[in-house]
Amino acid sequence: MFFWARYLFPEICYLYEKMKRDFILKQYKILVKMFQQQGYFFVTFKNYMLGAPDGLHSMRHPLVILRHDVDRKPENALVIAKIEKEVGIRASYYFRIVKESYDEDVIRQIVEMGHEIGYHYENLSLCRGNYELSIMNFELDLEKFRKLYPVKTICMHGSPLSKWDNRDLWKRYDYRDYGIIAEPYFDLDFDEVFYLTDTGRRWDGDSVSVRDKVGGQRRKQGDASFLPGMNRMGFLAGTDGRKKKEFKDLRFRYTWEIIEAAERGVLPDKVMINTHPQRWTDNSLEWMKELVWQNIKNLAKKFIVSRKGAKALRRT
């Protein structure tokens, strides 16, 4: 950046430099390696739910459940999967059934690397609220995925522009009847697991997220109602009491803030990191497109969230 700007506004320039490098793959690698250095183990969502973290580690170690929602650009997911293999960790990849996400060749390669594959379902919004059709399609889609990997976990796609919340399908049906052991939005205790998501291309995107938010309390199956504008969490640290402290105020906007917090050892013992691989790239044109497009989308989402909030208020 221009020399005089650096001289006159060092703080701003410092921030600019860091932001400029956010959501690139190098940054991602630094992020996961920092957690590793701090003694965190990475587990797939399935293994976490089964109580068997990858490798020979005990659940008492600090751990990261690493999840990727592949909304589009499956080739980016493949790059991330390779990075993870390189540093020796495993993650859960949730693919949608639509053509922007579902890519058998990519899925096969990711399976070969030892990662978990799950279904990023959106049947209710695809079937425009028709429950019978949705559950039939869900079963067929699951079968299709299971030809490539024995899928045991699923995770909803937020479909922010749709009026249907895909989780509502489980108000009428039970995913356990389909051999599914867990869905993060129902089965994870977010009082215990600190949730970090890059939804909205920022790590504090609650205000711009229509559905990807956790309410700070365990949700029971069948209770898929969320109020917009909910706080991300009220949090108590890991079960071994190593860091018994409230983490309510832990909020991050940029990846480097998380890296620094991990380095300082102030992060909880159980963390779920959720990324959308489409926004992580080293290609500057793609990076810029994602930056601009996501900011436009955030504005639209903010509008939807505030309208929903207003409606909810009117109902009370």
Ligand SMILES: [Zn+2]
């Ligand atoms: Zn999604």
